[in-house]
Amino acid sequence: MRAVTCHQSQLSVVDLETPVPATGQVLLEVQRCGICGSDLHARVHGDELGAVMVETGYDDFMRSDQHVILGHELYGVVADHGPGTTKKLATGTPVVSLPLLRNGTAVDALGLSAKAPGAYAEYLVTQENLTLKVPNGLAADVAVLTEPMAVGWHAVARGEVRKKDVAVVVGCGPVGLAVITILKSRGVRTIIASDPSPGRRALATRLGATSVVDPTEGSPFATAKDHKHFTTVPDTLGAAMDAIDQMSRLPVGWWHAWRAADKVGATNPKAPVIFECVGNPGMIDSIMAGAPLFSRIVVVGVCMGGDQIRPSMAINKEIDLRFVIGYTPLEFRDTLHALADGTIDPSAMLTGRVGLDGVATAFDALGDPETHAKIVIDPRLDGSQVHAR
Structure with missing residues (x-):
């Protein structure tokens, strides 16, 4: 042969x-x-x-x-x-x-x-x-x-993205495009794609991105405040103090009101789920620096060499950093059938x-x-x- x-x-x-x-x-x-x-x-x-x-x-x-x-x-x-x-x-x-x-x-x-x-x-x-x-x-x-789409399927699953979340896909090569396709099939309403290539941005739009950004001209996080995402540490500290001011007017201790709000998820800050699909050195740190506070970053791109990040940046922003590889056998099988059913294209x-x-x-x-x-x-x-x- x-x-x-x-x-x-x-x-x-x-x-x-x-x-x-x-x-x-x-x-x-x-x-x-x-x-x-x-x-x-x-x-x-x-x-x-x-x-x-x-x-x-x-x-x-x-x-x-x-x-x-x-x-x-x-x-x-x-x-x-x-x-x-x-x-x-x-x-x-x-x-x-x-x-x-x-x-x-x-x-x-x-x-x-x-x-x-x-x-x-x-x-x-x-x-x-x-x-x-x-x-x-x-x-x-x-x-x-099937195989590359299963990678996107697994990444989206690890990202725990909900329909109302803002998803940001950095890098629109095949892996990023697979992630966008799966996000679209899951009904995610806001999918922001970032890539310096006009051709890749056009493909991202065809596959489901709701907006595209050229990172040489702007940031995929430029609309963060429009989505009520915290962009600075003083913003989140001020919001906490404002909440205590309001709760202190209640006839019970503010901590009782806070605890009740916790139980229904009202105190969970809004934040995007970001998919790093580039894999170049410095990309993870760059995303952490630009991302809103409390962002969940799912690293899908494979950086083949060494890299450096600033843990203090992730700590002060309370960034959730997740790394993924491959997929489970069930995800692979389900991806195949989603392709055959036309659920994803x-x-x-x-x-x-x-x-x-x-x-x-x-x-x-x-x-x-x-x-x-x-x-x-x-x-x-x-x-x-x-x-x-």
Whole structure:
């Protein structure tokens, strides 16, 4: 089979033996594979992230001196079954799969480990019980977005966003666009998107943002006071003193009134839920500095190197900082069915297709946010040209 390998940051098309599914695995013929931002980063920063993963207990993340087949956003059809499989997924069934692979007692990250070759190839193996039939005749170009959309699904869930909350999405690459799409599907009424790219801001609007901001010209938090968000420490201290002044006029101690207000949530300050979807050094600290007090910041973007924040800024603003990765198996399954039901429609973010010979070209093209947002690989396409969707 033909595949694209990453070695010393170089992408090369090679001929390899078609993999053979082991116990509990199925062989898939790849028909689509999304190029993820994680792939772009891992190509040049794999050693850095691999060192971090060792500290978390996973030793087999990809390294620059290995030959690794990337690709964890996949769609294909079942081509063969390994021993010990149930064969509930008949040959020819269109499927997507959670990107994890068992190797003995170990579990490896499919497409991000030399031990679990990914879908930048004509064929790959997946775990049968992690492989899901694509329902309702869902188109390949949409089904392949299950994995990145599940990332957005999980981020929104971790953000605990309510319909009446203000959601701010900083960075409108594929991850930010996925978050916007999920927020819109959940009925969130105010979605502010920030990105310096006019093209990305236009996509954000198409996918559900209610307003967009160019951060080189303004702040996504400029309307904070309009939403009754506290923007300075003196504001919140003054509000507390004003509340005590009013409660002190009651025939009971102000603390009794405050406690009663606490029980019904009346003392909870209004604040936005902010999704950091950039991943550049300094971005988290910049958001903390600009955000209203009591903001909840959900970090979705992956900063591959070191970074610095000022804890005193977060402390004085009482910022809630959350980090997310991936999704749960149930979130992945539910995302697939939401796509198939039309509950979410991220198709606007797909801007191009490319064959295996054009993967390196696609990586370069994704460096220009005005040209492409999401490119998917179709191993059956010839040539190195990126075909516009």
